[in-house]
Structure formats: C-alpha cells, structure tokens
Amino acid sequence: xxxxxxxxxxxxxxxVAAKAILHIRGGNTKTFMAGVLSDAATLDMRGxxxxxxxxxxxxxxxxxxxxxxxxxxxxxxxxGQCLPFDPPRFANAAGVLSGTVGGMVASxxxxxxxxAVGGVRDYVLGVLLLDGRGELMxxxxxxxxxxxxxxxxxxxxxxxxxxxxxxxxxxxxxxxxVASVTLRFDMRQAEALEHLHAWAGQPLPLNASVWWRDTLxxxxxxxxxxxxxxxxxxxxxxxxxxxxxxxxxxLRDQRDEFFLEARQAAEREKSALWRLSxxxxxxxxxxxxxTLIEWGGAQRWVVAGAEDTLVTxxxxxxxxxxxxxxxxxxxxxxxxxxxxxxxLAIHRRLRESFxxxxxxxxxxPMRF
Amino acid sequence: MRVDxxxxxxxPSTISDPGWAxxxxxxxxAVAAPVHVAAPVIPGDAPAPVSARAxxxxxxxxxxxxxxxxxxxxxxxxxxxxxxxCDGLTAYRERPLAVALPETEEQVSAILAACHRLGxxxxxRGAGTGLSGGAMPHANGLTxxxxxxxxxxxxxxxxxxxxxxxxxxxxxxxxxxxSSGFYYAPDPSSQIACTIGGNVAENSGGVxxxxxxxxxxxxxxxxxxxxxxxxATFGSLALDAPGLDLLAVVIGSEGMxxxxxxVVVKLTxxxxxxxCIMASFDDVRRAxxxxxxxxxxxxxPAGLEMMDKPMTAAVEAFVHAGxxxxxxxxxxxxxxxxxxxxxEEILRMEAVLVGAGATRLEISADEAQRLKFWSxxxxxxxxxGRLSPDYMCMDSTIPRAxxxxxxxxxxxxxxxxxxRCCNVFHAGDGNLHPLILFDANEPSQLHRAxxxxxxxxxxxxxxxxxxxxxxxxGAEKLNSMCVxxxxxxxxxxxxxxxxxxxxxxxNPGKVIPTLSRCAEYGRMHVKRGVLAFPELERF
Numbered sequence: 001x002x003x004x005x006x007x008x009x010x011x012x013x014x015x016v017a018a019k020a021i022l023h024i025r026g027g028n029t030k031t032f033m034a035g036v037l038s039d040a041a042t043l044d045m046r047g048x049x050x051x052x053x054x055x056x057x058x059x060x061x062x063x064x065x066x067x068x069x070x071x072x073x074x075x076x077x078x079x080g081q082c083l084p085f086d087p088p089r090f091a092n093a094a095g096v097l098s099g100t101v102g103g104m105v106a107s108x109x110x111x112x113x114x115x116a117v118g119g120v121r122d123y124v125l126g127v128l129l130l131d132g133r134g135e136l137m138x139x140x141x142x143x144x145x146x147x148x149x150x151x152x153x154x155x156x157x158x159x160x161x162x163x164x165x166x167x168x169x170x171x172x173x174x175x176x177x178v179a180s181v182t183l184r185f186d187m188r189q190a191e192a193l194e195h196l197h198a199w200a201g202q203p204l205p206l207n208a209s210v211w212w213r214d215t216l217x218x219x220x221x222x223x224x225x226x227x228x229x230x231x232x233x234x235x236x237x238x239x240x241x242x243x244x245x246x247x248x249x250x251l252r253d254q255r256d257e258f259f260l261e262a263r264q265a266a267e268r269e270k271s272a273l274w275r276l277s278x279x280x281x282x283x284x285x286x287x288x289x290x291t292l293i294e295w296g297g298a299q300r301w302v303v304a305g306a307e308d309t310l311v312t313x314x315x316x317x318x319x320x321x322x323x324x325x326x327x328x329x330x331x332x333x334x335x336x337x338x339x340x341x342x343x344l345a346i347h348r349r350l351r352e353s354f355x356x357x358x359x360x361x362x363x364x365p366m367r368f
Numbered sequence: 369m370r371v372d373x374x375x376x377x378x379x380p381s382t383i384s385d386p387g388w389a390x391x392x393x394x395x396x397x398a399v400a401a402p403v404h405v406a407a408p409v410i411p412g413d414a415p416a417p418v419s420a421r422a423x424x425x426x427x428x429x430x431x432x433x434x435x436x437x438x439x440x441x442x443x444x445x446x447x448x449x450x451x452x453x454c455d456g457l458t459a460y461r462e463r464p465l466a467v468a469l470p471e472t473e474e475q476v477s478a479i480l481a482a483c484h485r486l487g488x489x490x491x492x493r494g495a496g497t498g499l500s501g502g503a504m505p506h507a508n509g510l511t512x513x514x515x516x517x518x519x520x521x522x523x524x525x526x527x528x529x530x531x532x533x534x535x536x537x538x539x540x541x542x543x544x545x546x547s548s549g550f551y552y553a554p555d556p557s558s559q560i561a562c563t564i565g566g567n568v569a570e571n572s573g574g575v576x577x578x579x580x581x582x583x584x585x586x587x588x589x590x591x592x593x594x595x596x597x598x599x600a601t602f603g604s605l606a607l608d609a610p611g612l613d614l615l616a617v618v619i620g621s622e623g624m625x626x627x628x629x630x631v632v633v634k635l636t637x638x639x640x641x642x643x644c645i646m647a648s649f650d651d652v653r654r655a656x657x658x659x660x661x662x663x664x665x666x667x668x669p670a671g672l673e674m675m676d677k678p679m680t681a682a683v684e685a686f687v688h689a690g691x692x693x694x695x696x697x698x699x700x701x702x703x704x705x706x707x708x709x710x711x712e713e714i715l716r717m718e719a720v721l722v723g724a725g726a727t728r729l730e731i732s733a734d735e736a737q738r739l740k741f742w743s744x745x746x747x748x749x750x751x752x753g754r755l756s757p758d759y760m761c762m763d764s765t766i767p768r769a770x771x772x773x774x775x776x777x778x779x780x781x782x783x784x785x786x787x788r789c790c791n792v793f794h795a796g797d798g799n800l801h802p803l804i805l806f807d808a809n810e811p812s813q814l815h816r817a818x819x820x821x822x823x824x825x826x827x828x829x830x831x832x833x834x835x836x837x838x839x840x841x842g843a844e845k846l847n848s849m850c851v852x853x854x855x856x857x858x859x860x861x862x863x864x865x866x867x868x869x870x871x872x873x874x875n876p877g878k879v880i881p882t883l884s885r886c887a888e889y890g891r892m893h894v895k896r897g898v899l900a901f902p903e904l905e906r907f
Contacts, residue, residue: 057660058767058798080666114607121616122585137857143765144578144797145837147571147620148845148852149879150861151584154616162612175666197526201549203637203706225708279605281527298607320606335610342600346867347611353863368611 004048005136005167011043012165013134015359023361024161026066026100029090030107032326033333034160034363043165043360045102051075052168053142060125060142062170065102072101081173085119086111086208086252097253102166107363108158111252112208112219115200115280115295117174121157128168129156132355142170160363162347163354177207177221179228182244183236185216189293190284192216196296197281204230210251211293212258219248251294258292262303263326265289272306272327275299278320285314301325312336323365334364344368423508424486426465432486433468433510436478441516443467452511455496455503456558460843464491464505471516473593473629480627481597483510484873490595491875492623494535494566497558499761500842502569502622502878509876514565517629520544528635529588529605534565534628538572541633550635553580556838557746564631571620573838575671578796579704580636582838584619592628595869600626617864622840623875625868642670642704643714644738647721648695648728652676655697656772658724659795662701663768665720667713671702672796673745676775679752679790679803683744686751691744692728697775699726699795700741748792748803756788756805760817764828765837768798774827778802781823785816799837800828826851829894841879849879850886854893858886 015022023040045066052062056079063072069089076082087104088111089097105127110119126140129152140146140153153170156163187195192211196218199206205222217239220227231238239247250256262273271289280297288302288311304311306327315322321337339347347368351358430444443449444466453461465488470476483490489509496503505511517533520541524530525548530541538559542551555574556562562572567583568590580586589603603615618625649655655674662669675683675698684691691698701721703713714731721729732738744751752759766774775791782789788805802824806817825835825848835841835848849858861880866872881889 055767055769057664057769059663060767079664108608108613118581118585119607121613122581131860135856137854137860139857141832141834143767143833143837145573145582145765145794145799146834147838147840148834148836149841149849149858150617150625150864151571151620152617152861152864154584155612155614157616158608158613175668178666201525201528201637203639223705223709223712225712226706229706229708277604277606277608279527281524295607320604321610323610337610339611340601342594342598343602343611343614346600346614349867349870350612350864353860353867365610366612 001136002048005130008043008048008130008165008167009134009136012130012132012359015041016132016134016357019357020359021361022359024106024165026103026106027068027090027092027098029092029099030103030363033107033365035333037361040361045100045165045167048167053170056081058142059144059173060170061173062126062142062168063101064168065100065105065166067101068097069099069101069104070097076173077176080176082176083123083171084113084117084174085123086113086248087120088253090253091255101169105157105169106160106166112210112248112294115209115298116207119157121154123172124154124157124169125172126170127153127156127166129164130167131164132357132359136167140170144172160366161360162351162362162366164360179224179226180207180219180221180241180244181227181231182217182219182239182247183231183234184239185218185236186214187211187216188214189291193281193284193293193297199234200280200296204233206230208248209294209296212291217247219244258290258301262290262301265303266306266327270306270327271303272308273325274302274304274311275323275325276302276311276315276320277323278315278318282318282320285318334367339368424465424488429465429483429486429488429510432482433466433479436482437468437470437475441469441471441475443469449511452493452496452505452513455493455498455501457499457501457504457842457844460501460504462505462507464507464509464511467511467513469513469516476512476627476629477593477597477599479510479512479597480593480595484596484871487871487873489873489876490627492565492569492627494563494569495537495558495561497562498566498570498840498842499763500836500840500844502840502842502875503566504843506876512627514563514627514629517565521630523548523635525550525635527605529632530635531630531632532564533630534568534592535563538562538564538567545635546638549638551638552633553586553636554583564633565628568619568628568631569621569623570838570840573794573797573799575673575794577794578672579668579670584616586634586636587615587619587631588634589632590615590618590626590628591630592626594626595871595873602626603632605632620840622842622879624865624879625874627874639670639704640706641710642702642738643710644671644700644702644732644741645714645717645721646691646730646732646741647699647701647726648692649697649699649725650695650727651725652697652775653772654725655699656769656775658699658721658726659771660769661720661724662717663796665716667717667720669701669717669796670704671700672794673700674698674771674791674793674795675745675748676791678788679748679792680744682751682755682790683747686754687743687747689740689744695727700745702738745792748790748801752790752803752805755790756807758806758808758817760804760806760821761839762800762802762804762821762824763836763839764825764833765797765799766828766831766833768795770831770833771795771798774800774831777827778824781820785820787813787816787820789820794837797837798833800824822848826891826894843878846879846881846885847889847891849881850889851891851894855883855886858883
C-alpha cells in the first residue's frame with residue numbers, strides 16, 4: 001500500500017489512542033463554511049495527489065483526494081471531458097483556485113449545472129475511505145451500474161468528514177457539450193421563474209440559469225442542432241462566448257459581483273449570506289437585501305440579517321432549508337434548519353459506526 | 369435461478385411508442401399472487417436468519433396483527449401464503465408466518481411497531497418481480513405487501529414531479545403523465561409489473577440508464593417508516609437537504625433500512641423521436657472496441673446494446689427480424705431527442721461505427737423498423753428458453769473496455785464447464801447478462817452452471833467490476849459479496865444497517881453475508897482488479 005496512506009492511517013490510530021481530534025483538510029478553501037476547532041490537529045490531505053486511473057472511453061476517472069480540482073479538470077479537458085455539475089473550486093487566501101477533489105466530494109457542493117445534470121453524489125461511483133479506527137475501506141467501484149451492497153460511496157458525498165477521511169474517489173465524467181450558448185433576458189423575478197418552469201418541462205437543452213436584479217441568463221448546452229433550435233425558440237440576447245464563460249465561472253466559484261458584494265455586506269452590516277435550498281417552484285419570497293436565484297429556482301442566495309429567523313421560517317415553510325454561508329457573529333456558517341429527530345438518531349448511530357471515538361471533527365454543516 | 373421470461377430482463381421500452389400504454393395485460397395490477405414458472409431448487413445458498421431471539425410463533429403474530437388489520441388484509445393459511453413464497457428468483461422459496469396487506473400508512477406503522485415489539489422479521493414486498501430473491505420471505509417473519517399502495521397521489525407538471533405510493537407500477541407513472549408530454553425515465557424490463565417501491569429497493573436500471581440515470585438519479589424523496597414503525601422522510605423536494613444524504617443509501621438497500629410507502633419521482637420531458645443503428649461486426653473484439661469508440665468520441669447513446677452470435681441466432685429464430693446471422697456480434701445504438709438532434713447524432717454514430725470496422729450497418733427509417741431492431745434484444749430471454757430447459761442469468765458489470773475479454777473468457781468457460789452460454793450486454797454501461805444454458809434434471813449440469821456463474825462474477829470483480837449491476841444481491845449473490853468486499857467493508861455495511869434498524873428486523877439475512885458465511889464459502893476477497901499478494905503462488 002502507498003506510504004502516504006499508511007502514514008495517514010497511523011496518524012488516525014495515534015489520535016484515537018491519544019484521544020485527540022483531527023480536522024481533515026484539503027485545499028483549505030472551505031474553512032469559511034466548515035469552521036475549525038482550535039484544539040483539533042490537521043490531517044492534511046494535500047500530500048496525496050494524482051490521477052490513479054483514467055480511461056476516457058469508460059467515462060470514469062479515479063483520483064487521489066488531494067488532487068487540485070483544476071488539475072483534474074485539466075486532465076479531463078485534454079480528452080474533451082468534464083465534470084458537468086460545475087463544482088466550485090474556491091480561491092484560497094492568495095486568490096488561487098486551490099479546492100481539491102476530496103474537498104469537492106466531502107462538501108458535496110455543485111455549481112450552475114446542478115439542476116440540469118445532477119449533483120456530486122450523482123457522479124460518485126466509488127471511494128476509498130479512511131474511517132475513525134484507521135481502517136481503509138473501498139465502497140462502490142469504477143463502473144456505472146453497481147448494486148452490490150449499500151451505496152456507501154454516495155453517502156460520503158456531502159458528509160463533511162463525518163464518516164472519515166476520503167482518500168480516493170472514482171467519478172463518472174461526461175463529454176464536454178458540443179455547443180454552448182448563453183442567452184440574456186430582462187425579466188422580473190416572478191416572470192423569470194415562470195419562464196424557467198415552463199422551459200424545464202420541454203425537451204430543451206437548458207443547462208443552467210441565473211436571475212439577479214431583473215436579469216435572467218440561461219445556458220443552453222448540447223448538440224449543435226438542438227442548441228441552435230432552442231436559441232431560435234427562446235429569443236433573448238446572445239452573450240458572446242468569452243463573456244459568457246467568464247460569467248459562469250465567476251458564478252461557479254462564487255467570486256462574481258453578487259458574492260463579493262454579499263460578503264462585503266456581511267462584514268460591514270451584521271447581515272449574512274444565506275443559501276436557501278427550495279423546491280424549484282417556490283413562489284417569489286418577500287424581498288431580502290439582495291437575491292440571486294440559480295437552479296431554475298431551487299437554489300436562492302439571499303443577503304439578509306444574520307439573525308433573521310424569517311429567512312429560515314420562509315425556507316422551511318416552502319419545504320426547503322436555510323444555510324447561513326457567512327456573516328453573523330461567532331460561529332458564522334451552519335444550517336438553521338434542524339434535522340427531524342428520527343433522522344438525527346440515525347445520523348448519530350451512523351457516525352458512531354464509522355468513527356466510534358469521534359476522532360474526526362466534521363465540517364459545520366454536519367454538526368448536529 | 370431461471371427467471372420468468374415475461375419479467376425477465378431489461379428489454380428496451382420506448383418513450384415514443386404509441387402502443388406502449390397498451391402493453392400491460394388488462395386488469396393487471398401489482399397485487400397479490402406473483403406469476404412464475406416452476407424452477408429447479410438450487411440448494412445451499414439461502415440466507416441464514418440473524419435474529420438471536422427465539423422465534424415468535426404464528427399464533428402470536430396472527431393474533432397481534434388481527435387487532436390491527438381488517439380480516440381480508442391478513443393471510444396466514446398455507447394456501448394463502450404459498451403464492452408469496454418466492455419472487456422472480458423462483459429457485460429460492462420460503463413460506464412466511466403471515467402476509468399482511470395494509471391499506472393505510474397507519475396500518476403499516478402499527479404492523480411495524482408490533483413486529484418490533486415481538487422481534488418478528490419483516491420483509492417488504494412490491495410486485496415480486498425481483499431477480500435476486502430480495503423479497504423472499506423469512507421463515508419466522510412477516511411478509512409486508514405494499515400492493516394496496518397503488519395510488520398516484522399527485523402529478524405536478526410545473527415542478528416535473530409525481531408523488532406516488534410505493535405499490536404503483538413503474539409503467540403506470542409514465543402512462544399517467546404521457547398526455548402532458550412527460551415520462552418516468554428508468555425502464556427496467558419488468559416495468560409493466562414492477563413497482564416503484566421495488567425499484568427504490570433495487571436501484572433499478574434499464575436500457576436507457578447511460579443517458580438518463582438509475583432510480584437513484586430520478587427519485588427526489590421517499591417517505592415511509594423505520595423498523596420500529598416511526599415515520600421518516602429521506603431526501604427532499606429541494607435538490608438537497610440538511611444532514612447526510614441518507615436517500616442515497618436507502619435507494620438500493622433492498623428493503624433492509626426502511627419500509628417505503630411514498631415516492632416522489634422526477635419526470636422527464638418525452639423526446640420527440642428516436643432512431644436506432646444496427647451494426648454487425650465479424651469479431652467480438654472489434655465490436656467491443658466500437659463501444660469504447662462511441663463513448664470516446666463524446667457520444668452518449670440513449671441505448672447501446674450488444675448480442676453475441678449464439679444469442680443472435682437464438683433470437684432470430686424466435687422473432688425473424690432479419691438479424692445478420694454471420695456477425696460475431698451485433699450492436700444496437702440508439703439516439704433520441706429533437707429531429708435535428710437525432711439526425712446530427714446518428715451521423716456521428718454511423719461514422720464511428722464504420723470507422724470501427726462494422727461489416728453491415730442499418731439505420732431505422734421509421735418507428736416500426738426501430739422496434740423491429742429491438743424486438744430480438746427484447747426477446748433474448750424467451751428465445752433462450754427455447755434453446756434449453758433451464759438457464760441462469762448473470763448480472764455483473766465490468767469496464768466497457770473489457771467486454772471483448774469477457775466474451776472470450778466466457779467462450780473458454782463454455783469448454784471448461786461443457787455448457788453453452790448466450791450473451792446480451794447493456795454495452796453502454798458494461799452490464800452483462802450472460803445466459804448459461806443447462807438442464808436442471810441433470811444434477812451435474814446444475815452444479816456446473818452454478819460454478820460457471822460464480823466464475824463469471826469473480827472474473828468481473830477481478831476486472832474491476834461488480835457482481836451485480838441491477839438485479840441486486842438479495843439472497844442469491846451473498847457468497848459473491850465475500851469476493852467483492854473485505855471483512856472490514858462488510859462489517860461496516862452491517863453496522864450501517866444497524867444504524868437504521870438496531871434490532872435487525874427489516875429483511876434480515878439478505879445483501880450482506882455474515883463473516884462465518886464467507887469463511888465457509890472459502891473464496892478469497894479479490895481487491896480492486898488485483899489479487900492480494902500476487903507474488904505468492906497459488907494452487
């Protein structure tokens with residue numbers, strides 16, 4: 001076995017013996033969401049990098065957790081393939097996009113393409129996991145269809161370290177779309193949502209959407225003919241390719257104007273950036289300081305008071321949940337929406353089964 | 369392990385087929401008695417009960433449940449419970465203490481709570497079309513049929529979702545939303561009979577999964593009850609929810625984590641049209657390489673299927689579709705979408721297939737011809753049934769690039785075990801369905817067929833694949849789980865079950881083999897395509 005993995009497993013066993021706690025870290029780009037505990041030692045995954053296996057004709061890539069996401073995407077792009085769910089890569093303090101493959105899977109965060117193509121867990125095929133006893137375990141595999149045993153590998157997606165340290169992951173990848181066109185419309189929020197719902201119900205190559213301050217942008221992706229036909233049908237203003245791709249990248253990495261302003265507002269004015277995950281057809285919510293809508297209405301970013309219970313209340317009443325991304329005092333990020341008691345009990349037993357002594361400190365979204 | 373041809377396997381169904389809605393037999397609903405052919409009894413692989421408590425007697429259970437259910441919703445006499453003794457894997461049979469057919473969620477909850485109190489195992493059951501014995505009853509347990517949960521609760525075309533009870537048939541969902549221009553994408557071939565609850569239990573696929581995903585990718589939320597009868601909702605109408613993604617493990621858990629009563633599925637807009645290419649190859653390796661070339665060229669076909677020569681001969685004799693009998697392998701490659709999109713994609717597919725050395729190529733000119741192309745593939749199981757008194761269907765998945773290697777290895781195994789094997793593959797996702805032909809009346813043939821099947825599964829794992837692509841582990845493939853997963857991994861899966869079901873009462877003994885069972889089976893765990901310690905000599 002690889003020396004690095006042996007070393008990692010040893011560190012976990014030592015921590016267990018010493019009753020210490022470990023904070024799993026990749027590119028250190030999501031600390032603003034994950035939070036840190038000052039008495040936790042860092043289990044740094046950045047030393048475990050590289051593509052383990054990649055056969056483009058299998059549509060599967062296996063990479064070590066510390067591999068930078070930009071590196072994985074570069075390798076895929078050389079063969080005309082991609083991760084279609086646009087995971088945010090996030091910049092570190094120096095402004096470098098340094099998010100890792102492991103961090104992407106552990107956080108389960110996806111970008112603009114999410115509503116059309118699925119999220120991280122939909123593309124996870126297998127994982128190598130280091131549990132809280134220092135044991136390495138494989139779940140899933142490297143094939144698309146696999147129903148042998150419980151699908152633990154997908155459970156790891158979005159688990160924020162609660163089940164262990166993700167060491168390797170196999171992902172389904174897809175060919176890059178042949179054609180991509182971005183259209184822009186001037187529309188009020190209610191009108192934009194109505195259009196998005198109607199379009200999503202038709203066989204159109206609608207791949208991403210965003211509404212902000214009375215502008216709606218949609219991205220069409222697919223075969224040349226399908227995209228061209230959709231452009232004719234939907235109308236709107238075609239955005240030049242270079243502008244469009246820069247725009248979607250900024251949105252994807254949460255670096256565009258909205259996010260910059262939201263973070264500044266959070267620092268200045270006791271307000272916070274909230275992420276609401278809602279049924280897409282939730283009507284327009286009463287106005288917040290600012291609102292940006294993605295995923296056809298299913299993801300709504302709002303700037304509102306850091307302690308604003310109305311935000312949570314509205315999200316929950318609509319059948320969704322509210323997560324405070326940044327801003328506020330003390331703890332900052334975290335789910336404002338609690339788990340149902342029955343699910344909470346399962347979570348506690350699950351976590352205990354993977355990490356009996358609680359050696360790993362999960363990220364804040366998974367602290368219940 | 370013989371399966372009923374009618375429910376056999378993943379034949380293509382079509383989303384634009386006008387006759388599609390009429391394929392269900394009149395009056396057929398997912399109720400009560402499963403319809404299955406007689407089959408040989410294959411000894412030695414039934415799951416061991418895991419309950420440590422002394423079994424509860426039938427009288428105690430029936431008396432308890434009588435207080436909770438109307439008389440017609442509880443069966444316990446032998447003649448009434450016998451129809452439930454197996455699912456689509458008819459070789460494994462067991463009679464439950466009783467069968468409950470609750471009609472309301474309150475009854476489901478009360479039954480589960482009562483069984484939890486008594487320590488009685490509960491096996492949930494949909495239409496009983498599963499192919500791995502996942503719904504085989506527990507001898508000391510209750511079979512909980514969800515057949516009465518057959519209502520489509522709500523269709524929301526604006527949100528593109530349908531909320532359906534778990535006993536609703538897969539095809540009934542598509543039928544209910546067809547007039548609005550939608551369908552439910554996963555299409556296991558048993559879709560006229562199988563229920564959405566069963567699909568959730570097995571994470572069912574179909575011939576369109578490469579492009580449209582599995583059950584997992586098409587279900588937003590399930591609602592049901594935990595082993596103690598308490599309600600639970602997994603997933604959400606939003607695209608994510610707080611906490612771990614428990615829905616991802618509940619789907620495919622073969623009824624071992626929760627009992628599902630309601631499912632919210634995603635609806636997909638119906639493509640306007642579909643066309644299919646039928647390509648012949650004079651060499652299986654070239655056919656396998658053509659599959660890889662299609663994908664490597666950035667194409668994701670709506671369906672991509674392969675048949676070998678013996679299979680082609682068998683189906684041609686059965687359906688007379690004009691298949692190329694000289695071909696070593698035939699590929700069916702389908703495109704769907706708008707007419708412009710299909711035109712563009714078919715041209716690209718054609719170029720790749722010609723470049724890959726196809727010896728004959730036909731493109732469907734109309735819907736009738738497309739369906740004719742598929743007719744043989746669709747009838748692979750019944751056609752095999754005419755070649756041999758019995759057959760065993762395997763279901764492993766391997767990397768696509770190894771398809772030809774696997775076909776050649778199977779040809780060698782045919783000599784080794786002195787049995788014939790026909791091959792149909794969901795080539796697009798590497799899912800194999802070799803059909804091993806044998807005569808169960810000759811005990812040595814049955815034994816050889818089992819050994820043949822086990823060898824295919826082990827080779828699949830060694831090639832980096834898995835022992836089951838879509839039929840599930842159930843009671844059938846417990847031994848092969850010992851080959852695919854290490855002791856630690858299996859222990860973790862058992863612990864995961866315990867986290868949901870601390871008393872181990874939901875469908876106990878399926879999917880995850882016990883430690884002692886694997887020790888008894890005696891085969892080595894094959895690690896990720898390589899044997900542990902390859903430098904050691906082996907006998």
